[in-house]
Amino acid sequence: MRTLWNAPLLSLLATVAGAAVGTVESIKHASSRGHRLLSGGPQRAIIDMHCHTAGIGAGGSGCFVSPALRNSYKFTHYLKSFGVTRAELERDGDPLVISRIAQRLAESTRVSKAVILALDGVVDERGQLDPALTEFYVPNEFVAREVAKHENLLFGASVNPYRPDALARLEWAKANGAVLVKWLPSIQHIDPADPRIIPFYRKLAELELPLLTHTGAERSFTRAMDEYCDPQRLTLALQQGVTVIAAHAATSGAFEGESAVLRLARLMPLYPNLYTDISSLTQINKARYLRTVLSRPEFPGRFVYGTDFPLINMPLLVSPKYHLHRIGFRRCRALDQIENPWDRDVALKVALNFPNDTWTRAEALLHVSAR
DSSP states (O other): OOOOOOHHHHHHHHHHHHHHHOOOOOOSSOOHHHHHHTOOSOOSOEEEEEEEOOOOSGGGOOOEEOHHHHTSHHHHHHHHHHTOOHHHHHHHOTHHHHHHHHHHHHTOSSEEEEEEEOBOOOBOTTSOBOTTTOSEEBOHHHHHHHHTTOTTEEEEEOOOTTSTTHHHHHHHHHHTTEEEEEEOHHHHTOOTTOGGGHHHHHHHHHHTOOEEEEOSOOOSSSOOOGGGGOGGGGHHHHHTTOOEEEEGGGOSOEETTEEHHHHHHHHGGGOTTEEEEOTTTTBGGGHHHHHHHHHOTTSTTOEEOOOOBTGGGOTTTBOGGGGHHHHOHHHHHHHHTOOSHHHHHHHHHHHTTOOGGGGTHHHHHHTOOOO
């Protein structure tokens, strides 16, 4: 997940942008002119390979949110963007979040499946979950069980490599349908460059499980060890033959005085097993990085479609209005009329000229059909 900006500032920006574009009444179907403006792009179903879930531990899910994060304004915004309330979760249980995602995704005309990501926590010296240091925990067992109930959802596992049974957990994840493994190193306290985890990398390569790992600074939580998200630290995994997907194209932060996105770009020619997803790249706080990502010669052929849902469902954070100067007034107006968040996200990224192969690469990397 990416940075949730100060709400008053976002509100002001949205108001200014709205005045430039004009007020558009939300309707479910675009006009015929809007359809023409939004034509093109992917002609087949798409997989969103970066979709989050959340929970408060209700209904025996095993999910955990630290008191600091639960009491933060951010968590309230996250739940709203999922389409649930705390009261609903307390009454119906955490599976409600995944059910709501599946229902909303089923309404999309562009995206057919989404990978729902578990998130392991910080582990202590014995390799056991450390609740005092863990801000957000979504167990593999919970995600695997719930996504199996929905034909349009896929299981994205998360295993902290410092667990003593990490390799067995990877085997379990693969046997239970996992299509990738997700890390957020700065939050899970995982050093991707640690040679002690080479056996973990080799097992990932053996199981053909891609590693989707956050790159760049992280500001969605109350604290983060950002040094672990330096793209250069992924070299060890790449050398072990792991298919690595650098989340968000490292579009935030800097390491050793150099932009994270440029450090990622430098790795691309060296490792054909390195990819990057395009989740979060349309957020207002990524505007200055978007041009870099789309113009760098190292990235074409390496993009994978992802959304970072639910953040695409936060209109103050992601809006076509923020790209008015790139896509034009009429196309912006047509995009604003798309109600489904996945359909709107795909249409916006098509308008921004992400390459055509972006939309189908997840099928090859995850070994899953979008149909």
